[in-house]
Amino acid sequence: ETGVTQSPTHLIKTRGQQVTLRCSSQSGHNTVSWYQQALGQGPQFIFQYYREEENGRGNFPPRFSGLQFPNYSSELNVNALELDDSALYLCASSLTSGRGTGANVLTFGAGSRLTVL
């Protein structure tokens, strides 16, 4: 059983650029959630994808967008990067029941650390 893998592990961008982060979910999981974690703070929920559709969104602007693919992997895209977007971006996968609700335990990847200059 493979865990959650994220790429790239580190990257540096300049303000105004665009970035794509990738995540492969754990085998058997069908839901992917993305979190942003600024230094010294807790993870902030960005959005979740289930059955290739957005299943919930946190308080993030539209320039944060995502995709989920048929194999349950996912991408996080951020356009028009700002300095405050510098953070650790965490992907987590889980198994959601057919009703789309439940008490889900998340399996996290190691994260992608984005620095915006």
Next chain:
Amino acid sequence: SQQGEEDPQALSIQEGENATMNCSYKTSINNLQWYRQNSGRGLVHLILIRSNEREKHSGRLRVTLDTSKKSSSLLITASRAADTASYFCATVFNNAGNMLTFGGGTRLMVKP
């Protein structure tokens, strides 16, 4: 704003001592989970307690939940240097599907 808030924000103890961290939340929950994060890494799930449970144990971990006070505590007994990490509580709201919201965390340092 974050649903859960941990207290204290930082805790430093000697190896062998017990560490207690508290979490308060604001609205009704389905369950509450605790996660651990080693510096700059991904989070690892420790334990889940449902809203109809009051106490749960896992190895050296003991979690309590008081829904009347909207609070939970995580106790780590006989701490080890390897327990040094940040600990986060996370809640699933009753009407928010399965989306977890995390608190700000407690940074635990266990000195050898």
